[in-house]
Amino acid sequence: MSASSKPEPLLEVKGASKTFRSRRGMGAAHAVIDASLEARPGQFVAIVGESGSGKSTLARMILGLTPVTTGSIELGGVDLTAMNRAQRWEYRRAVQAVLQDPAGSLNPRKTVRRALEEIVRLHHVAAGSSARAGAVSEALELVGLSPPDAFLDRFPHELSGGQRQRVLIARAVVLNPRIIVADEAVSALDASVKAGILRVMMSLKERLDVGYLFITHDLPVVKKVADYVYVMKLGRVVEHGSKEQIFADPSHPYTRTLLAASPIL
Ligand SMILES: Nc1ncnc2c1ncn2[C@@H]1O[C@H](COP(=O)(O)OP(=O)(O)OP(=O)(O)O)[C@@H](O)[C@H]1O
Ligand SMILES: [Mg+2]
Structure with a gap:
């Protein structure tokens, strides 16, 4: 990327596969097969x-938690496996995860303040303690935990499930990510809490131009929030297109079955 005109980085998965081999070498699970997709800031991709x-x-491959067997994951044209130390750090800041089970993802012994300030310090996104505190408060405001003072000194068990999920989003957002990978991030929440979290995610898209790779089996949610949709079956991307295209005119038989089985039709 040139320093003068800074294009928003594109996250690309190019022909990526993941094969899990059993320890005894008997058989293999082809979990992801030749998958390609794109995600960009400001876009909600399901x-x-x-x-x-x-x-x-696939989400774990994108987050660098599971090495790809073949193919590549690239940000701004640079392959994750070819990145130098600095680029890898930048990738880890720019591509954030918000996963399911906020209870398990937060350290029960750390207050909200400590959890968020540590991540800010680690990634050097704000210098000095008052700038760090400001960044943390701002992130809490952005996810609707307002006023931040009411939440900063709480431990995870002193928050509701929905509030914990918001803290996880704040922990991602405080690093000013370009893409958030959300794997079933709202699936376990009840309808009204889920709607609130989705509103937060939509507002972050508008205000910060953050993009999402939003993994879900919840098609009504996809219909509400997605711009673009990828459909996977048995490890492969079998169809992709704009939300309108996928819902109005699914071309793959599997997508038709999926839509027919979902409560929205
Ligand atoms: N660490 C692993 N070792 C061996 N096989 C694995 C491993 N992780 C996943 N798999 C297999 O890869 C396939 C895909 O699993 P994955 O968890 O990616 O599916 P998913 O689409 O996220 O499903 P769900 O909607 O239930 O979360 C499954 O057959 C699974 O058993
Ligand atoms: Mg899963």
Whole structure:
């Protein structure tokens, strides 16, 4: 990327596969097969597909938690596996995860303040303690935990499930990410809490130009929030298109089945 005109980085998955081999070498699970997709800041991209279709494995590959077997994950044209230390750090800041189970993702012994300030310090996104505190408060405001003072000194068990999920989003947002990978981030929440979190995510898209890779089996949610949709089946991306295209005119038989089985029709 040139320093003068700074194009928003594109996240690209190019022909990526992941094969899990059993320890004894007997058999292999082809979790993701030749998958390609794109995500960019300001865009809400959904990945849907039945259980076991490889969505979480793909998310872990994108987050650098699971090495790809073949193919590549690239940000701004640079392959994740070819990045130098500085580029890898930048990738880890720019591509954030918000996963399911906020209870398990937050350290029960750390207050909201401590959890967020630590991440700010680690990534050097604000210098000095008052700038760090300001960044943390701002992130809490952005996710609707307002006033921040009411939440800063709470431990995870002193928050509701929905509030914990908001803290996880704040922990991502405080780093000013370009893409948030959200794997079933709202699936376990009840309808009104879910709607609130989705509103927060939509507002972050507008205000910060953050993009999402939003993994879910919840098609009504996809219909509400997505701009673009990828459909996975048995490890492969079998169809992709704008939300309008996918819902109005699904071309793959699997997508038609998926839509027919969902409560929105
Ligand atoms: N660490 C692993 N070792 C072996 N096989 C694995 C591993 N992780 C995932 N798999 C297999 O890869 C396939 C895809 O799993 P994955 O978790 O990516 O699916 P998913 O689409 O996220 O499903 P769900 O909707 O249930 O979350 C499954 O067959 C799974 O058993
Ligand atoms: Mg999964």
